[in-house]
Amino acid sequence: MTDHSPEAGFCCPDHSGTSQAQAILAQAEARAREAGLRLTPVRRRTLEILLEAHGALGAYEVLERLAAEGYGTQPPVAYRALNFLVENGLAHRIRRLNAFTACAQPAHEHRAAFLICESCDSVTEARADGMTRALGAAADAVGFVLARSTIEAVGLCRACAQGRA
Amino acid sequence: MTDHSPEAGFCCPDHSGTSQAQAILAQAEARAREAGLRLTPVRRRTLEILLEAHGALGAYEVLERLAAEGYGTQPPVAYRALNFLVENGLAHRIRRLNAFTACAQPAHEHRAAFLICESCDSVTEARADGMTRALGAAADAVGFVLARSTIEAVGLCRACAQGRA
DNA sequence: TCTTGACTGTTATGATATAACATAAGATAG
DNA sequence: CTATCTTATGTTATATCATAACAGTCAAGA
Ligand SMILES: [Zn+2]
Ligand SMILES: [Zn+2]
Ligand SMILES: [Zn+2]
Ligand SMILES: [Zn+2]
Numbered sequence: 001m002t003d004h005s006p007e008a009g010f011c012c013p014d015h016s017g018t019s020q021a022q023a024i025l026a027q028a029e030a031r032a033r034e035a036g037l038r039l040t041p042v043r044r045r046t047l048e049i050l051l052e053a054h055g056a057l058g059a060y061e062v063l064e065r066l067a068a069e070g071y072g073t074q075p076p077v078a079y080r081a082l083n084f085l086v087e088n089g090l091a092h093r094i095r096r097l098n099a100f101t102a103c104a105q106p107a108h109e110h111r112a113a114f115l116i117c118e119s120c121d122s123v124t125e126a127r128a129d130g131m132t133r134a135l136g137a138a139a140d141a142v143g144f145v146l147a148r149s150t151i152e153a154v155g156l157c158r159a160c161a162q163g164r165a
Numbered sequence: 166m167t168d169h170s171p172e173a174g175f176c177c178p179d180h181s182g183t184s185q186a187q188a189i190l191a192q193a194e195a196r197a198r199e200a201g202l203r204l205t206p207v208r209r210r211t212l213e214i215l216l217e218a219h220g221a222l223g224a225y226e227v228l229e230r231l232a233a234e235g236y237g238t239q240p241p242v243a244y245r246a247l248n249f250l251v252e253n254g255l256a257h258r259i260r261r262l263n264a265f266t267a268c269a270q271p272a273h274e275h276r277a278a279f280l281i282c283e284s285c286d287s288v289t290e291a292r293a294d295g296m297t298r299a300l301g302a303a304a305d306a307v308g309f310v311l312a313r314s315t316i317e318a319v320g321l322c323r324a325c326a327q328g329r330a
Numbered sequence: 331t332c333t334t335g336a337c338t339g340t341t342a343t344g345a346t347a348t349a350a351c352a353t354a355a356g357a358t359a360g
Numbered sequence: 361c362t363a364t365c366t367t368a369t370g371t372t373a374t375a376t377c378a379t380a381a382c383a384g385t386c387a388a389g390a
Contacts, residue, residue: 038356040368059346072370079347080369095260096315098346098377113300115309126303134296135278135318142289143323144280150261152315153300158308205337224377237339244378245338263346263377 020104021051028090028106037088042071046081047102050091055121056099094123096152101125111149117157124157185269186216193255193271202253207236211246212267215256220286221264259288261317266290278316284325 028047032039039047049065050057063078071077082100085091090106093099094114103112104125113128128151139146155161193212197204204212214230215222228243236242247265250256255271258264259279268277269290278293293316304311 038367042369074371075347076349077370095317113303115304115307115311117309118312124307124309126307128300128303131296131299131303131316134299135293135316138278138291138293138296139280139318139320142280142291143326144282144289144318145321145326146280146318147283147320149318150315151296151300152260153304153309153311154314155304155312156310161308161310203336207338239340240378241380242339 021048024102024104024106025051028103031106032088032090035088042066042077043081043084045069045071046078047085047090050085050100050102053101056094056097056101056123058097058099062100092125094152095150096154097121097123111151113151113153115157116152116154117160118154119156119160119163122157186213189267189269189271190216193268196271197253197255200253207231207242208246208249210234210236211243212250212255215250215265215267218266221259221262221266221288223262223264227265257290259317260315261319262286262288264288276314276316278318280322281317281319282322282325283319284321284328287322289322 025048029039029044031037045066046062049062053061059075059078059082062082063073063075066078066081067073082091082093085102086093086100089103089109091100091102092112092114094101094116096116101114101123105127111128111132113126113131115124115126117123131151132149135149135151136146190213194204194209196202210231211227214227218226224240224243224247227247228238228240231243231246232238247256247258250267251258251265254268254274256265256267257277257279259266259281261281266279266288270292276293276297278291278296280289280291282288296316297314300314300316301311
């Protein structure tokens with residue numbers, strides 16, 4: 001795992017942490033407001049926890065933090081908040097990691113693909129509109145009506161690939 | 166769930182069951198032979214179980230069947246066989262379902278995408294070379310070195326979509 | 331034959347996720 | 361403002377998925 005301490009000048013490629021977290025949180029709040037979503041304290045705090053994190057967090061990691069701050073201590077507390085965020089486009093579920101990550105562009109609807117680094121565990125959100133179109137075409141070809149899709153790639157992020165070159 | 170009994174004339178779209186299972190098993194065996202893989206009794210039987218199944222099977226479902234036939238009764242027995250098949254391209258893991266399915270084209274290397282029907286749980290394997298190329302391009306753009314990817318779509322198979330129209 | 335490495339099996343435990351129910355807090359109608 | 365309905369939070373308990381660690385088996389090669 002690369003050094004993710006605040007002191008390290010380097011951070012995850014495209015990481016949504018410290019630097020952009022405030023901006024993304026503001027976007028998410030704006031979106032929640034206009035969509036009439038109730039971004040309650042647990043939900044909001046859960047989103048902040050994801051934004052503060054490097055890489056994706058498992059539900060139980062989120063729960064630990066929530067519990068430490070006086071919210072509920074049991075799994076459903078974390079799962080409910082996380083599912084709310086995912087269902088409303090404010091976070092994404094990374095199936096390969098059994099984990100969750102804040103959406104990097106909550107301002108607008110989008111199809112996302114995730115680039116997961118095997119070396120440093122960073123997760124980069126990429127736009128996947130092109131891929132989703134291709135997938136839609138493949139689905140059409142067999143009469144499948146596509147509702148939503150998961151696209152996840154595993155490999156090495158730029159920093160880790162260079163470090164090993 | 167649609168009727169999947171052998172009596173029903175209808176089967177999953179693209180289903181690898183009864184009709185094609187023998188052919189696919191033969192392909193898989195040929196491939197195992199030429200790759201020097203040891204397709205032992207548990208492994209071979211596990212592959213057959215996946216081929217006989219409609220949709221994907223969870224590891225514990227596979228285990229039940231293996232146990233009933235005199236193989237080991239504990240989870241590692243199923244997981245080891247399944248992981249062997251996946252690592253050697255004879256089966257695929259469907260992450261969204263925490264399940265496994267036999268590869269429909271074990272004869273040749275390929276990138277696969279999976280179309281998962283929400284109504285009947287069928288899983289259709291589609292070639293995903295185009296999507297994988299697009300994903301590779303997106304990865305290149307941010308310096309990510311892609312090793313492998315998971316592409317899964319959820320929606321309605323042709324039969325279920327028509328049944329609801 | 332003896333060693334070696336790959337395979338199979340077991341026990342035990344860890345990790346992830348949800349069902350079901352009780353309480354509390356917000357919204358709405360009278 | 362207050363009764364009522366709805367949504368959200370919290371708890372206990374349990375279900376589901378997955379692996380670590382170790383013991384026995386078996387076939388191939390020295
Ligand atoms: Zn996003
Ligand atoms: Zn990395
Ligand atoms: Zn395949
Ligand atoms: Zn269907």
